[in-house]
Amino acid sequence: MAMLLGQTSARMPVTIRPMSQVQISRWLHGSGVKRFGSQQQRAADRAEYGNQAHRLAAYCMLRWGAPTASSAQIATMLLTNPGIGMCMLREDPNVRAQGACTDTRYRRVVEYLRSLHAQADLDYARALKIGDVPWLSPDGHAAVTIAADRRYLYDANRLVHAYRALWDRATADPAQLLMAVEETRTLPGEPLWENPVYLRDLADSLMGSVLAEDLTMGFQQRDRERFDRGVRTLEHMGDQVRAMNVLMLPIMAIDECEPDWNAVAARGYKARTTQWRAFCARCDDLATVVLAQLQGQGEGFHVRAAASLLKQSLPEYCELALPLFEQEIERLAGHEQGAAEASAGVRGHEREGGAVHVDMAA
Numbered sequence: 001m002a003m004l005l006g007q008t009s010a011r012m013p014v015t016i017r018p019m020s021q022v023q024i025s026r027w028l029h030g031s032g033v034k035r036f037g038s039q040q041q042r043a044a045d046r047a048e049y050g051n052q053a054h055r056l057a058a059y060c061m062l063r064w065g066a067p068t069a070s071s072a073q074i075a076t077m078l079l080t081n082p083g084i085g086m087c088m089l090r091e092d093p094n095v096r097a098q099g100a101c102t103d104t105r106y107r108r109v110v111e112y113l114r115s116l117h118a119q120a121d122l123d124y125a126r127a128l129k130i131g132d133v134p135w136l137s138p139d140g141h142a143a144v145t146i147a148a149d150r151r152y153l154y155d156a157n158r159l160v161h162a163y164r165a166l167w168d169r170a171t172a173d174p175a176q177l178l179m180a181v182e183e184t185r186t187l188p189g190e191p192l193w194e195n196p197v198y199l200r201d202l203a204d205s206l207m208g209s210v211l212a213e214d215l216t217m218g219f220q221q222r223d224r225e226r227f228d229r230g231v232r233t234l235e236h237m238g239d240q241v242r243a244m245n246v247l248m249l250p251i252m253a254i255d256e257c258e259p260d261w262n263a264v265a266a267r268g269y270k271a272r273t274t275q276w277r278a279f280c281a282r283c284d285d286l287a288t289v290v291l292a293q294l295q296g297q298g299e300g301f302h303v304r305a306a307a308s309l310l311k312q313s314l315p316e317y318c319e320l321a322l323p324l325f326e327q328e329i330e331r332l333a334g335h336e337q338g339a340a341e342a343s344a345g346v347r348g349h350e351r352e353g354g355a356v357h358v359d360m361a362a
Contacts, residue, residue: 076292090102157238159199165193206237208285215230215231
């Protein structure tokens with residue numbers, strides 16, 4: 001409501017950004033709109049307030065929502081398309097009982113996106129059948145993630161190729177296309193890899209909505225410099241997946257972004273605000289990636305892992321991921337032991353064969 005009306009809400013937490021004691025006193029006891037800071041600060045704070053509300057709603061769905069698949073879908077939408085995500089909260093009977101709007105046209109958008117995902121899965125199955133997907137060595141990639149790693153690299157490569165192929169062609173705004181789907185059931189007629197809606201959704205699933213902005217908005221505005229910057233970011237994330245795996249991607253990507261908090265604390269309020277909000281946005285982005293890319297890692301793993309990232313708790317994410325790495329270590333250890341036993345058996349057979357040969361010669 002604060003964002004819709006363009007008015008700063010008195011319910012907004014005082015800790016929305018670092019501020020001095022004088023600013024806190026003005027916020028709590030002042031009067032008039034200027035108690036909340038300058039016009040630029042108020043606009044930025046309203047946007048941050050919206051981000052925090054969507055993050056909190058997504059975390060609540062992941063932490064307490066049921067069933068898991070539905071909760072994960074709602075959380076993902078809250079992080080990437082919060083307008084639809086907030087509507088999806090009406091699916092909860094308790095929310096509906098409290099008098100939520102009964103308009104369910106948003107379901108058209110949800111079903112359309114689900115159909116695009118099904119088309120994409122079918123497209124990938126065809127590519128996998130003919131061997132048109134990145135090859136990764138089983139010795140260099142964990143068995144529990146190698147399928148997800150190959151899909152991530154395939155989608156990232158196809159996404160950039162699709163955007164470049166469409167660069168000189170007129171394309172519609174994905175938001176307007178989804179609005180038409182919601183209001184009039186008008187479905188875009190473009191093929192999957194020429195569909196701006198799917199390309200935008202895929203970019204969000206690979207990078208998160210904030211990290212993907214350079215890529216998606218650079219394409220939409222035909223801003224070559226911004227688009228190339230987005231491509232470099234995606235390629236860097238792809239290199240990290242290729243070198244390690246998708247499971248490690250959040251750890252590496254967040255570690256790159258996290259500043260030295262002791263140094264940040266010594267800086268001005270504006271710099272501290274910028275650093276903290278950027279770090280929270282990066283955690284939200286990687287939570288989105290986890291929800292999209294790690295659905296096959298055990299019952300509810302992607303939900304618990306994404307919730308830990310929404311809390312900006314990388315140690316908690318590592319604790320969740322550790323058992324998967326331990327399973328991989330045990331698998332590799334068993335493989336090495338089996339290879340050693342097989343090798344020892346061959347050597348023993350050779351020695352026995354050599355002795356028989358000597359006896360026969362004698």
